[in-house]
Amino acid sequence: MKGTLQKVETEESVQRLAPHNAEAERQLLGAILVNNETFYRVSDFLEPHHFFVPSHQDIYEKIGHLIRAGKTASPITLKTFYPADAKIADLSATQFLLRLAGDAASIINAEDYGRTIYDLAIRRNLIRIGEDMVNIAFDAPIDVPPEQQIDDAERRLFELAEVGRSEGGFVSFGDALTETIEMAHAAYNREGALSGISTGLRELDRLMGGLQHSDLIVLAGRPAMGKTSLATNIAYNIAQSYKSEELQDGTLKTVNGGVVGFFSLEMSAEQLATRIISEQAEISSSKIRRGDITEAEFEKLAACAQTMQSVPLHVDQTGGISIASLVAKARRLKRQRGLDLLVVDYIQLLSGSAKNSGNRVQEITEITTGLKALAKELHVPIIALSQLSRQVESRDDKRPMMSDLRESGSIEQDADVILFVYREEYYLSKTEPEIGSPEYAAWEAKHEAAKGKAEVIIAKQRHGPTGTANLHFQGEFTRFSDLAEDDHLPERYE
Numbered sequence: 001m002k003g004t005l006q007k008v009e010t011e012e013s014v015q016r017l018a019p020h021n022a023e024a025e026r027q028l029l030g031a032i033l034v035n036n037e038t039f040y041r042v043s044d045f046l047e048p049h050h051f052f053v054p055s056h057q058d059i060y061e062k063i064g065h066l067i068r069a070g071k072t073a074s075p076i077t078l079k080t081f082y083p084a085d086a087k088i089a090d091l092s093a094t095q096f097l098l099r100l101a102g103d104a105a106s107i108i109n110a111e112d113y114g115r116t117i118y119d120l121a122i123r124r125n126l127i128r129i130g131e132d133m134v135n136i137a138f139d140a141p142i143d144v145p146p147e148q149q150i151d152d153a154e155r156r157l158f159e160l161a162e163v164g165r166s167e168g169g170f171v172s173f174g175d176a177l178t179e180t181i182e183m184a185h186a187a188y189n190r191e192g193a194l195s196g197i198s199t200g201l202r203e204l205d206r207l208m209g210g211l212q213h214s215d216l217i218v219l220a221g222r223p224a225m226g227k228t229s230l231a232t233n234i235a236y237n238i239a240q241s242y243k244s245e246e247l248q249d250g251t252l253k254t255v256n257g258g259v260v261g262f263f264s265l266e267m268s269a270e271q272l273a274t275r276i277i278s279e280q281a282e283i284s285s286s287k288i289r290r291g292d293i294t295e296a297e298f299e300k301l302a303a304c305a306q307t308m309q310s311v312p313l314h315v316d317q318t319g320g321i322s323i324a325s326l327v328a329k330a331r332r333l334k335r336q337r338g339l340d341l342l343v344v345d346y347i348q349l350l351s352g353s354a355k356n357s358g359n360r361v362q363e364i365t366e367i368t369t370g371l372k373a374l375a376k377e378l379h380v381p382i383i384a385l386s387q388l389s390r391q392v393e394s395r396d397d398k399r400p401m402m403s404d405l406r407e408s409g410s411i412e413q414d415a416d417v418i419l420f421v422y423r424e425e426y427y428l429s430k431t432e433p434e435i436g437s438p439e440y441a442a443w444e445a446k447h448e449a450a451k452g453k454a455e456v457i458i459a460k461q462r463h464g465p466t467g468t469a470n471l472h473f474q475g476e477f478t479r480f481s482d483l484a485e486d487d488h489l490p491e492r493y494e
Contacts, residue, residue, distance in 0.1 A: 030103050
């Protein structure tokens with residue numbers, strides 16, 4: 001019975017031809033041969049491989065070469081590229097090309113024919129991806145685990161959805177001005193009047209203009225500086241501010257804040273949630289973990305949790321994932337729930353492909369290059385956390401520098417923005433002199449001035465100034481916030 005069923009399925013699959021429209025292909029090719037200007041109406045999105053009939057692929061490719069070389073493509077000029085005895089569909093090449101020109105569609109309909117051919121090619125690609133999925137799943141190669149098959153299928157589907165769109169080429173200056181005005185209008189209407197997504201921290205937004213789409217933002221610091229806390233604060237601020245409007249096609253457009261994806265490779269989702277609810281409720285996370293809270297504090301926690309339920313912050317707590325797996329998951333999140341910001345905590349916990357295993361510098365290069373490409377592909381900012389080398393601790397001034405980034409070459413190169421978190425209070429508390437000693441008074445004054453303050457140093461910004469944003473830090477609640485207006489540290493600019 002099983003064998004009979006398989007045989008029937010095979011016969012059916014043989015009988016079913018891949019979707020195509022040979023007549024539309026002939027009509028379009030004929031229209032181009034009659035008037036070469038028609039080529040430019042379809043060449044932005046239509047490639048030779050989109051044609052189903054091999055001879056049509058070949059003709060379209062030859063036409064393209066001629067027209068792009070500034071020559072006329074006609075049956076007479078094209079026939080010189082075929083041998084004298086060449087046959088196309090049982091006709092000589094010359095007869096076939098003349099028939100194409102004779103059966104040409106009107107120039108008005110040329111783009112519609114091109115769209116039809118393109119759409120059918122997409123459907124054939126979908127079939128091909130589906131067939132490959134089935135065949136690989138049946139064969140089950142030892143060196144291709146199911147997770148890799150899923151990642152590969154998702155990548156191919158996403159590329160099919162995104163690559164080859166016709167929005168490209170030259171635009172008129174008027175259209176460019178319109179887009180600029182629309183961007184300015186969106187910034188004007190957005191809370192904080194920023195061109196990017198507001199971090200919820202006034203000083204940081206002032207220097208950066210918000211988080212810009214397609215930027216890779218590296219946030220680095222030594223342990224205990226609070227880089228994860230700053231990332232969670234920004235992520236929650238953005239998710240909490242999320243507002244959207246429904247477009248005519250039923251899709252949602254973000255008008256403020258955003259949907260956030262958070263890859264927590266070091267902490268569990270529960271630990272991350274504890275940090276965020278501690279910050280929002282202003283109750284120490286250590287007290288929450290120990291259950292050392294009053295009834296009033298518990299009610300405050302419950303109220304905060306209720307409010308946070310609807311916040312579009314999605315956490316993936318898979319540890320040690322590869323950059324390929326992260327990319328696949330990010331694409332899936334964008335497709336299924338939307339995505340406006342991605343946070344990765346942190347770069348050094350990601351792994352590269354097998355070909356670079358054993359060479360950490362090449363592996364980090366693959367990871368940062370992959371993150372930058374993903375930011376551009378998804379058109380969202382990515383905040384990627386990074387460790388700093390121990391050489392920071394050996395200097396008198398422990399403010400980080402670019403050279404302190406571990407495996408820094410590719411990180412410096414690929415990042416659009418590099419931020420360092422620095423808290424002088426932490427280092428001063430470790431060097432407290434003996435009470436009553438001559439140094440104590442000076443140390444105490446310095447410690448008091450640095451208490452509760454943090455610096456976010458913008459060491460690199462491709463589209464803006466470098467400088468330092470001075471923030472307030474409450475270690476008890478792992479919370480960064482704006483300083484009071486009269487409580488700012490001196491600013492440093494380059």
